[in-house]
Amino acid sequence: MPRFTAQELDAHRAKVTQLLDKPSIKVGMSTCGVAAGAVLAFDTLVEEAKSKSANILISRTGCAGMCSMEPLVEVCIPGQPAAMYGNVDAELARRIINEHVLSSQPIVERLVPSIEALAVAYDKSDTPTPPGASGPRQYRIVLRNCGVIDPESIDEYIAREGYQALQKALSGMTSEQIIEELKVSGLRGRGGAGFPTWHKWQLTRDAQGDEHYIICNGDEGDPGAYMDRSVLEGDPHSIIEGMIIGGYVIGARQGVFYIRAEYPLAVQRIEKAIRQARAAGLLGKNILGTEFSFDLEIRLGAGAFVCGEETALIASVEGKRGTPRPRPPFPSVKGLWNMPTMINNVETLANIAPILVRGGKWFGSIGIGKSTGTKVFAVTGKIKNSGLVEIPMGTTLREVVNGICGGIASGRRVKAVQTGGPSGGLIPEQHLDTPVSYEHLQALGSIMGSGGMIVMDDTDSVVELSRFYLGFCVDESCGKCAPCRIGGTQILRTLNRIADLKGTERDIATVRRIAHAMQKASLCGLGQTAPNPILSALRYFEPEFMERIAAAKTARKEPGIARK
Amino acid sequence: MTHTSVVDDVAVIAKRWNNTRGSLIMALHDLQSRHGYVPRESAMKLAKYMDVPLARIYEVLTFYNYFKLKPPGKHVVSVCMGTACYLKGAPGIYHDITKHLGIKSGETTPNGEFHLQIVRCIGCCGLAPVVTINEQLLAKMNPHDAVEHICQIKEGAEK
Incomplete structure (x- = not known):
C-alpha cells in the first residue's frame, strides 16, 4: 500500500467504498464468537460455498453485541435487509449457503434480530430514536463498525469514513x-470517572516538557466487563485514529x-492495524504528507487491576511494579518519563473521530444534561440476552434491562443492577427508572464505571x-498505602464473620467506619x-446483613447448632 | 530443553528489547511465552544481558499475577471467577474440580498433568460461566460437565 497524501486517501476511499456493496456473509470472530464455535461455522461456510460454487464473499467481523447467541452469522445481500443467524453450527452453516444464498430462501426459524433492527447507526441518522417513538433503542457511535467491517481490513475502515x-x-x-x-x-472520560476530555487534552497540551505522550488505557480489569475488548478486537483503527x-x-x-496480556486477540488486531496504518502513511513520519510525525507502540499489562489507575499504569509502562504515586503532580503535567502525558480510555478515543466529522454540536445534542453522547455497557448476570449494548445517555436502566436485554432469563424478579464493578455500587429495583448519566448514578451511590452492568x-x-x-479489591490492592x-x-474479615453467621450488630458500624x-x-x-460496593x-x-447477624445470635444461644 | 537453548533464547530477547526504554515487562512476556513460565536461570541471564538487578526482575515478576515462576502442568484448567461467572455458579464448578483433582487454585497435580487456577474475567461474560482447559473454552458450564471434560482428558492420556 502506498503512503497516502490527503487527496490520495480521498480517491482511495471512493474506490474502496464499492467493497461494501458486494454480497457477503459476515462471521463474528471476536474472542466470544471463537469460543462459541465461530471457526467451525466460518470453515463450513467457506467449504460449502466453494463446493457449490456460490459467488459470495465470506469475511470475519467483530462483535455484533448479542453475545449469548454466538456464533453469529450475517448474510448481507445488497437491496435486501440484512439477515442475522444465531447459534450457527456446521449444519446451519451449510443450510445458509444452500437455502439462503443459492435459493434465496432465508431460514426464518433460525433468524435473530440483526444489528440494524437493534440499533440506529449514527451514519444513518443524526439522532437516536426519540423516547416513546417506536424503533431501535440503541444508538451506535462507538460500536459503529463492530460486527460490520472486517477488523483486519484497513480498506473497510477507510470506506466507512475512516x-x-x-x-x-x-x-x-x-x-x-x-x-x-x-x-x-461535552465528551467525558469513559473509563468511569467522567473527567471532561477536552480539559485533559488542554492541560496536557499546555504543560511544559521536551516530549508529550498519549497513552491508551486498554487495561480493562473490571471482572464482568468487556466493552473495550470488543472495540479493540472489532474496530482497532477507530482507536488508532483517536490516538x-x-x-x-x-x-x-x-x-x-x-x-491486557489476557486479551491476545486484541493485541494481535492492534499490532496488525498499526502495521497497516504505517504502510498507508497514517502513522510514522510526515503523516498524510504533512509535517506531523507520530508513531505508536504496544505495551502489555500483566494482570494487575491497579494498573487501570493512571499513575500505576505509567509505572507499568516504564517496566516497573504497577504502584500508584500521590497526585498532584497529575500525569498531564508529569507522567511517563516525567513528561506531560495524556491517558485516555479505549471508548473515549473511539468517540473522537465521529465528533470531528459530525461536529461537537451533534454529539452534544445526544444525551442528558452534562452526560452527552452514548455509553457502551456489557450487560451480564441473570439477564436473558446478555451482551454489549450502546445506548444514548439518559436511557433508563429499566429500558436497558427489560427492554433491550429481555429481562431476567428465568422470569424471576430483578433484585438489583450493579454498575461500576468493584468500584461501583448496587441500584435496587425501585430505582430502575433512573436515566443513565454520570450524575444520576452517582446520586444513587453507584458510578457510571467503565460499563459493566451485572x-x-x-x-x-x-x-x-x-x-x-x-x-x-483485597487481592488486587498493591499494598503501598496502609488504608487500602x-x-x-x-x-x-468483618464481612466474612457476618456472612458465616458469626457476626454481631457492632460489626456493621465497624464496616462503615473503616469504609x-x-x-x-x-x-x-x-x-x-x-x-x-459494601456501602x-x-x-x-x-x-x-441483619438477618445473618440475627441468625448468628440464635446460633450462639443454641451452641449445638453453632458447633455444627 | 537444554541449558544452552535457554541461554540463547534470553540473548535474543534481550537484544530485541535492550534499546527500548522501560521494556523489562515486555522482555519477561517474551520469556514466559517461550517457556510457559519464567525459569530462574533465564531471569538471571536476563539480569546480566539487560543490566538490571535480579531483585528488580523478581520485584516485577512477583507483583503481576500473569507471570508464573514454576512450570505449569501439562493441562491448565482455568475457572473464570469474574462477576458474571461468579453469579452463575463458578464457585460450585471450582469446588467440584478441586475435589476431583485434589488440588487448589495455583497448584499442580503430583503427576504434573493438571494445573488449576482461578482467573479474573476472560471477557466472555455472555457465555458465563466459563472454564478453559488449555486453549479450549467451555461455555455455559456446570460442575458435572466441567469434571466430565477433565475425565475425558485423563482417559485420553491413558489410552
Missing part, C-alpha cells in the same frame, strides 16, 4: 479548534497502547456479592472506591 477525521484535523484545524470542538461535544488526533493536539511524537435476580445474595467484590492494604482486609476511612485516606482510586449494599439491603 481516517476522515484525521484528514480534517491535519488539513487546517488547529489544536485549539479541536479542543473547542470536544468542549462543545493520532490526540497526539497531534498535545504535540506528541509517540503514543503507547497499554493492553443484573441480579431475587435468588442472589447481596452479602455474598459484597464479599466477592471486596475479596477482589489494612482497611480492605479488616472489612473483609469511610479508606475512602478518605487511600492513595489512589482503587482504595478510595473499594468500599463503594451501597448496606444502604439498600441492610436487612439482609
Whole structure:
C-alpha cells in the first residue's frame, strides 16, 4: 500500500467504498464468537460455498453485541435487509449457503434480530430514536463498525469514513479548534470517572516538557466487563485514529497502547492495524504528507487491576511494579518519563473521530444534561440476552434491562443492577427508572464505571456479592498505602464473620467506619472506591446483613447448632 | 530443553528489547511465552544481558499475577471467577474440580498433568460461566460437565 497524501486517501476511499456493496456473509470472530464455535461455522461456510460454487464473499467481523447467541452469522445481500443467524453450527452453516444464498430462501426459524433492527447507526441518522417513538433503542457511535467491517481490513475502515477525521484535523484545524470542538461535544472520560476530555487534552497540551505522550488505557480489569475488548478486537483503527488526533493536539511524537496480556486477540488486531496504518502513511513520519510525525507502540499489562489507575499504569509502562504515586503532580503535567502525558480510555478515543466529522454540536445534542453522547455497557448476570449494548445517555436502566436485554432469563424478579464493578455500587429495583448519566448514578451511590452492568435476580445474595467484590479489591490492592492494604482486609474479615453467621450488630458500624476511612485516606482510586460496593449494599439491603447477624445470635444461644 | 537453548533464547530477547526504554515487562512476556513460565536461570541471564538487578526482575515478576515462576502442568484448567461467572455458579464448578483433582487454585497435580487456577474475567461474560482447559473454552458450564471434560482428558492420556 502506498503512503497516502490527503487527496490520495480521498480517491482511495471512493474506490474502496464499492467493497461494501458486494454480497457477503459476515462471521463474528471476536474472542466470544471463537469460543462459541465461530471457526467451525466460518470453515463450513467457506467449504460449502466453494463446493457449490456460490459467488459470495465470506469475511470475519467483530462483535455484533448479542453475545449469548454466538456464533453469529450475517448474510448481507445488497437491496435486501440484512439477515442475522444465531447459534450457527456446521449444519446451519451449510443450510445458509444452500437455502439462503443459492435459493434465496432465508431460514426464518433460525433468524435473530440483526444489528440494524437493534440499533440506529449514527451514519444513518443524526439522532437516536426519540423516547416513546417506536424503533431501535440503541444508538451506535462507538460500536459503529463492530460486527460490520472486517477488523483486519484497513480498506473497510477507510470506506466507512475512516481516517476522515484525521484528514480534517491535519488539513487546517488547529489544536485549539479541536479542543473547542470536544468542549462543545461535552465528551467525558469513559473509563468511569467522567473527567471532561477536552480539559485533559488542554492541560496536557499546555504543560511544559521536551516530549508529550498519549497513552491508551486498554487495561480493562473490571471482572464482568468487556466493552473495550470488543472495540479493540472489532474496530482497532477507530482507536488508532483517536490516538493520532490526540497526539497531534498535545504535540506528541509517540503514543503507547497499554493492553491486557489476557486479551491476545486484541493485541494481535492492534499490532496488525498499526502495521497497516504505517504502510498507508497514517502513522510514522510526515503523516498524510504533512509535517506531523507520530508513531505508536504496544505495551502489555500483566494482570494487575491497579494498573487501570493512571499513575500505576505509567509505572507499568516504564517496566516497573504497577504502584500508584500521590497526585498532584497529575500525569498531564508529569507522567511517563516525567513528561506531560495524556491517558485516555479505549471508548473515549473511539468517540473522537465521529465528533470531528459530525461536529461537537451533534454529539452534544445526544444525551442528558452534562452526560452527552452514548455509553457502551456489557450487560451480564441473570439477564436473558446478555451482551454489549450502546445506548444514548439518559436511557433508563429499566429500558436497558427489560427492554433491550429481555429481562431476567428465568422470569424471576430483578433484585438489583450493579454498575461500576468493584468500584461501583448496587441500584435496587425501585430505582430502575433512573436515566443513565454520570450524575444520576452517582446520586444513587453507584458510578457510571467503565460499563459493566451485572443484573441480579431475587435468588442472589447481596452479602455474598459484597464479599466477592471486596475479596477482589483485597487481592488486587498493591499494598503501598496502609488504608487500602489494612482497611480492605479488616472489612473483609468483618464481612466474612457476618456472612458465616458469626457476626454481631457492632460489626456493621465497624464496616462503615473503616469504609469511610479508606475512602478518605487511600492513595489512589482503587482504595478510595473499594468500599463503594459494601456501602451501597448496606444502604439498600441492610436487612439482609441483619438477618445473618440475627441468625448468628440464635446460633450462639443454641451452641449445638453453632458447633455444627 | 537444554541449558544452552535457554541461554540463547534470553540473548535474543534481550537484544530485541535492550534499546527500548522501560521494556523489562515486555522482555519477561517474551520469556514466559517461550517457556510457559519464567525459569530462574533465564531471569538471571536476563539480569546480566539487560543490566538490571535480579531483585528488580523478581520485584516485577512477583507483583503481576500473569507471570508464573514454576512450570505449569501439562493441562491448565482455568475457572473464570469474574462477576458474571461468579453469579452463575463458578464457585460450585471450582469446588467440584478441586475435589476431583485434589488440588487448589495455583497448584499442580503430583503427576504434573493438571494445573488449576482461578482467573479474573476472560471477557466472555455472555457465555458465563466459563472454564478453559488449555486453549479450549467451555461455555455455559456446570460442575458435572466441567469434571466430565477433565475425565475425558485423563482417559485420553491413558489410552
